Amino acid sequence: MLATSNSQQRLLNLLIFLVLCAGAIIAVAPLLYMAATAFDGVAYVQQYPPRLIPENLTFENFEQAFASRNFARALLNSAFVAIATTVMVTSLAATMAYAFARFDFYGKRILFGMLLIMIMIPGVVLLIPQFILAKNLGLLNSLPGLVLVYSSGPLAFNMFLLRGFFENLPRELEESAIIDGANSFTVFFRIMLPLAAPAISTVAVFSFLGAWDEYLLALNFLTDEHLRTLPIAIANFRGQYSSNWGLVFAGSLTAVIPTILLFVFFQRYFIQGITSGGVRG
Numbered sequence: 001m002l003a004t005s006n007s008q009q010r011l012l013n014l015l016i017f018l019v020l021c022a023g024a025i026i027a028v029a030p031l032l033y034m035a036a037t038a039f040d041g042v043a044y045v046q047q048y049p050p051r052l053i054p055e056n057l058t059f060e061n062f063e064q065a066f067a068s069r070n071f072a073r074a075l076l077n078s079a080f081v082a083i084a085t086t087v088m089v090t091s092l093a094a095t096m097a098y099a100f101a102r103f104d105f106y107g108k109r110i111l112f113g114m115l116l117i118m119i120m121i122p123g124v125v126l127l128i129p130q131f132i133l134a135k136n137l138g139l140l141n142s143l144p145g146l147v148l149v150y151s152s153g154p155l156a157f158n159m160f161l162l163r164g165f166f167e168n169l170p171r172e173l174e175e176s177a178i179i180d181g182a183n184s185f186t187v188f189f190r191i192m193l194p195l196a197a198p199a200i201s202t203v204a205v206f207s208f209l210g211a212w213d214e215y216l217l218a219l220n221f222l223t224d225e226h227l228r229t230l231p232i233a234i235a236n237f238r239g240q241y242s243s244n245w246g247l248v249f250a251g252s253l254t255a256v257i258p259t260i261l262l263f264v265f266f267q268r269y270f271i272q273g274i275t276s277g278g279v280r281g
Helices: 002-038 060-067 071-102 108-120 123-136 143-152 155-168 171-179 184-195 197-213 216-221 230-240 245-277
Strands: none
Touching: 002 245, 060 071, 060 245, 071 108, 071 143, 071 155, 071 184, 071 197, 071 230, 071 245, 108 155, 123 143, 123 216, 143 197, 143 216, 155 197, 171 184, 184 197, 197 245, 216 230, 230 245
C-alpha cells in the first residue's frame, strides 16, 4: 500500500512538472521569438518554421530604430511619465491607505465605498470624461497632464492593496512610539513606511508598468510628435515599415527590457507585498 502511494505521488509530481514546463514554454516562446527576430537580419525575419535563435546575429534593427525619428525622445518621455506616475501614485496611495487603516473620520465608509466603486469601473469607460476634463483644465498635449491622468486610474486599487497591509501591522508599534512622544507624521514616515516596504514596492511596480505600457490614453492626449511615448513610437514603426518586423520587434524588446529588470530586482518584495496585502481588506 505504501509503495502504491509513493508511486502515485511521484506520478502526480511528474504530471505537475510537465504542466509547469508546458506553461513556461508557452509563456517564454513569444519573448524568445521577439528577441530572435530583433537580432536577426531583415532577410531572415519571416522564415518558416520560425526560429527562436537568430542565425544572422546583428544589431542593425536596433541601430535603425534609434536612428529613426523621435524614438529616443519617446523612450525618454516614457521614462519620465512612468517614474513620475510611480512616485505620485505610491505617495498618495500610501498616505490614503494609512488614513483608512488607522484613523476614524466623518464619511470614512462613504469615501472608501466610492473608491471601491472606482475599482470596478473599466478604464476605457472613463476615456471620454477624462479627455473632456483634461481639455477643460488645459492638460492636453502635456506630459505632466498625462502623469495626472495616469495617477488617477490605479490610485483606488493601490490604496486598497496598501490598506490591507497596514491593517496587518501591529498597533503596539504605533502606541509605543506615541508614548515616546512621536506624532502621527513621525509614526507614519519612521515606522509604518519602512515596515510596508514590500507592499509599497508592489504598488511601485504596478504603477510603473501601467504607465510604461499604456497606449490608448497617450494616443488621444498627446498630439505633438515630440511628446509621444514609447508604445506610440513602436506603433508608428508598424505603420511606416509594414514589412520590417525586425525593426518593430527591436523597439518592442527595448520596451520590455526595463520591465524585466524591474521584476528581477523587486521580485522578492513583489510577491511578499501581494500575499501580505491580500490577507485582509
